[in-house]
Amino acid sequence: SFRTAAEPRRSSSSSRPPCARWVYLSVLMLHGQVGLSFYDSLDYTLHFMPDIADSSGLHLLERVVQEISPQVIVTSAKQERCMAHFLRGLGSNPDYKPEVVVYPNSDFGLEVAKQRLLSAHLPLLPASITENEKIPYLSSCIPFDSVLMVRLLVAILLSVIVMHSTLRTMGALLKCLDRRRVGVELEDSSVGVPIMHFRTYTLNDVVYVDRDTYSVLQIFKSELHPSVYKLQSGEKEGLSLYGSFYFCKRDWFLRPTRDLAVLMRRQEVVRFFTSPRNSDSFNTLKSCLRNIRSIPVQSTLILVVSFNHSFMQHTLISFCHRLYTVYNGVCIRDTVRSLPQSIQLFHEISEAFTEDLFYIASLISKVVDFESSLAENRFTIKPNVDPAVDEKKRKMMGLSDFLTDVARSELEQLDSRIPSCSVIYIPLIGFLLSIPRLPNMVEKEDMEIEGLDFMFLSEERLHYRSERTKELDDLLGDLHCVIRDMETAVMTQLQAVVLQRSSCLYKVLSLCAELDCLLALAQASQDYGYCSPTLTLHGPLSLIKARHPLLELCSPVFVPNPFTSSDQEGKVKVLTGPNSSGKSIYLKQVGLIVFMALIGSDVPAKEAQICLVDCIFTRMQSRESVSVGLSTFMIDLNQMTQALNQSTGNSLVLIDEFGKGTNTVDGLSLLAACLSHWLSNPATQCPHVLLATNFHSLLQLDLLPQSPLLSLLTLETAVDGEEMVFLYQLKEGICHSSYAANIARLAGLPATVVQRGVEVIRIRSAIFGSKHLIYENVVERFLSLDLDDPSLELQHYMEELLTFDAVK
Numbered sequence: 001s002f003r004t005a006a007e008p009r010r011s012s013s014s015s016r017p018p019c020a021r022w023v024y025l026s027v028l029m030l031h032g033q034v035g036l037s038f039y040d041s042l043d044y045t046l047h048f049m050p051d052i053a054d055s056s057g058l059h060l061l062e063r064v065v066q067e068i069s070p071q072v073i074v075t076s077a078k079q080e081r082c083m084a085h086f087l088r089g090l091g092s093n094p095d096y097k098p099e100v101v102v103y104p105n106s107d108f109g110l111e112v113a114k115q116r117l118l119s120a121h122l123p124l125l126p127a128s129i130t131e132n133e134k135i136p137y138l139s140s141c142i143p144f145d146s147v148l149m150v151r152l153l154v155a156i157l158l159s160v161i162v163m164h165s166t167l168r169t170m171g172a173l174l175k176c177l178d179r180r181r182v183g184v185e186l187e188d189s190s191v192g193v194p195i196m197h198f199r200t201y202t203l204n205d206v207v208y209v210d211r212d213t214y215s216v217l218q219i220f221k222s223e224l225h226p227s228v229y230k231l232q233s234g235e236k237e238g239l240s241l242y243g244s245f246y247f248c249k250r251d252w253f254l255r256p257t258r259d260l261a262v263l264m265r266r267q268e269v270v271r272f273f274t275s276p277r278n279s280d281s282f283n284t285l286k287s288c289l290r291n292i293r294s295i296p297v298q299s300t301l302i303l304v305v306s307f308n309h310s311f312m313q314h315t316l317i318s319f320c321h322r323l324y325t326v327y328n329g330v331c332i333r334d335t336v337r338s339l340p341q342s343i344q345l346f347h348e349i350s351e352a353f354t355e356d357l358f359y360i361a362s363l364i365s366k367v368v369d370f371e372s373s374l375a376e377n378r379f380t381i382k383p384n385v386d387p388a389v390d391e392k393k394r395k396m397m398g399l400s401d402f403l404t405d406v407a408r409s410e411l412e413q414l415d416s417r418i419p420s421c422s423v424i425y426i427p428l429i430g431f432l433l434s435i436p437r438l439p440n441m442v443e444k445e446d447m448e449i450e451g452l453d454f455m456f457l458s459e460e461r462l463h464y465r466s467e468r469t470k471e472l473d474d475l476l477g478d479l480h481c482v483i484r485d486m487e488t489a490v491m492t493q494l495q496a497v498v499l500q501r502s503s504c505l506y507k508v509l510s511l512c513a514e515l516d517c518l519l520a521l522a523q524a525s526q527d528y529g530y531c532s533p534t535l536t537l538h539g540p541l542s543l544i545k546a547r548h549p550l551l552e553l554c555s556p557v558f559v560p561n562p563f564t565s566s567d568q569e570g571k572v573k574v575l576t577g578p579n580s581s582g583k584s585i586y587l588k589q590v591g592l593i594v595f596m597a598l599i600g601s602d603v604p605a606k607e608a609q610i611c612l613v614d615c616i617f618t619r620m621q622s623r624e625s626v627s628v629g630l631s632t633f634m635i636d637l638n639q640m641t642q643a644l645n646q647s648t649g650n651s652l653v654l655i656d657e658f659g660k661g662t663n664t665v666d667g668l669s670l671l672a673a674c675l676s677h678w679l680s681n682p683a684t685q686c687p688h689v690l691l692a693t694n695f696h697s698l699l700q701l702d703l704l705p706q707s708p709l710l711s712l713l714t715l716e717t718a719v720d721g722e723e724m725v726f727l728y729q730l731k732e733g734i735c736h737s738s739y740a741a742n743i744a745r746l747a748g749l750p751a752t753v754v755q756r757g758v759e760v761i762r763i764r765s766a767i768f769g770s771k772h773l774i775y776e777n778v779v780e781r782f783l784s785l786d787l788d789d790p791s792l793e794l795q796h797y798m799e800e801l802l803t804f805d806a807v808k
């Protein structure tokens, strides 16, 4: 089913019914990283998925193919073997046979992608737009959330060759669309295939969380390891949500899910283990799981053929772990079988321990002598496994006494000046006579002894081969190597049996991994006092006494706060408060709690009801703008564009200080416009928005429309003389001052500087206050204008109204 690159133009258009929906998928796997993008001819949208950089890449690709059912799959001729295998597998399915189109690898280059994106037909843009002007537009459509996307613009702007799979797939996809003239078959050849939208694609039940959100919420945080020079990666996990969960499965953190069944399955196990009644089974399982390692079965194969010592030791240790794994697996099985089988995971684990596993366990333990294997740094087998090996080993054991006798008889025949001699065995060389060097033995000729062949001098001892040692070579041979070869043969046989029955091992390991993660979630829940949230697919988001899961670990006192957002009330919350009053923390704690619920964890709150949101968007701190090639304000706008364009009534949007990177009035107007956009939507389409701002005039000037969706919140503070007291308590209302001067004083700004700042503000507000009166006067007079009044002299009236004096 593979086509070649030299396909004819419009090759399949004849077989394609007009106006039918066609989906073209482009995929590439590069160094284990899967990138994909696809074009939907129904709405002319180009979708792209952030790079999948972990081992689940192909599994996810399989799900994408199931979800979008592409008719055409474009891929590269240079492909990793597993991807080629995957695509071939699709061709053999009788129910679904996509056409696989293979292009040369050069079509998947970044430069090609860059050129094709820039010259793509984007009907929404004015025809006169230049390539340079297209770049900011593309940057707002294609989020900078994946590593790939971060570099997209860098690649475009600087033409840096970077490896990013999804971007590469876009180039090939656009080529395919262009060749087939998708949707423009009847148009003039100068008309390109239209792209009306760019959209990030996520699998149906995967919640979209962009890279910035991961970073601002501190879900992962790598920092330099103190031993950075010694370690290869030089990095360790810092204070992060992932770290606080005892490094539970990274996959779960990377792909929070909306699949209620999956989350319920996790929740029931966590709930079971957080109950104090079950602490014994919790502790037993924890200690057994500590010894479970995931070891690829193939490693044993490499082990047998490997003669590289350091590698061999590593693999050997892995092999020992495998045995422990099996032993501990049995312990896990016994413990889990005693737990309620109504819990799905427990039932699956009980079932997964088949007879095969015991067979493997007992076979390995019968054959492998682990203690001596580790001591000798090679495989050794136990006695009674192979009688021939036992025989050789016996000989080997008695060898030293036998060689002492030989040495004694050899010494009797040597020159009387030689005080002593011994017989030694060197692998690959054989048996040798070893005598101490005498003072007169300086030149090589002095070392020659009649009847003996001189071999070498080492550490003041001379080594010779005698007739007797030659006899020993023939009689005993290279015993050491022979034993090793024989043991290797036994191991190969053992391995074949293990490999045959290893499928159950994978199943057990995968279930153990799941159990291990759930124990980690339960442990965190117990340690930090979390509650189990009630999850719903749609409905309100309601938290009582919610806390920030990371700040509460480092702060001696943490003030919990509630959060409620539903279609009925307060879906758009505007939070004002003095600087340092806890606004950002409140935003982040809501984001983190929702995220935690989406991985199946308990949450830091007294009670929680959480609807499974489809995306979490954040507009918080800006990334550094150098590597992205965009200004700070442009990055802020891109993040806001994402939230505005892609959020649904079931998304969570967290905005901290939008509009600050530009002129105050412009920033304020943009912010008001964005909020008004959401507030003017029906409640079911308005996302859960939580916005913190220091633009107090947003509310003071009444810039937002009246709506039941709008809720105004502030964080309580008290001023004691000149000192600020932060109470961190959430309440309804508006904050009228940022108390910036008080906070500046707290921060240690020189008193004179703060004083001067306060004076400037006072003078400015006095001027603004008097001007404000004049403006009010003008507006009042204008509103009282009666156009029907016959005595009105309009010209004169307007001149008077707009004279400089009146408004100055």
Ligand SMILES: Nc1ncnc2c1ncn2[C@@H]1O[C@H](COP(=O)(O)OP(=O)(O)OP(=O)(O)O)[C@@H](O)[C@H]1O
Binding pocket: 551, 555, 557, 558, 559, 560, 577, 578, 579, 580, 581, 582, 583, 584, 585, 586, 694, 728
């Ligand atoms: N609920 C809370 N309980 C205890 N301490 C808190 C709480 N919320 C915030 N804090 C403390 O207040 C500090 C400042 O909080 P935060 O950064 O959220 O303030 P902010 O209002 O966003 O400030 P700014 O407007 O200057 O950005 C935090 O670092 C934390 O130490």
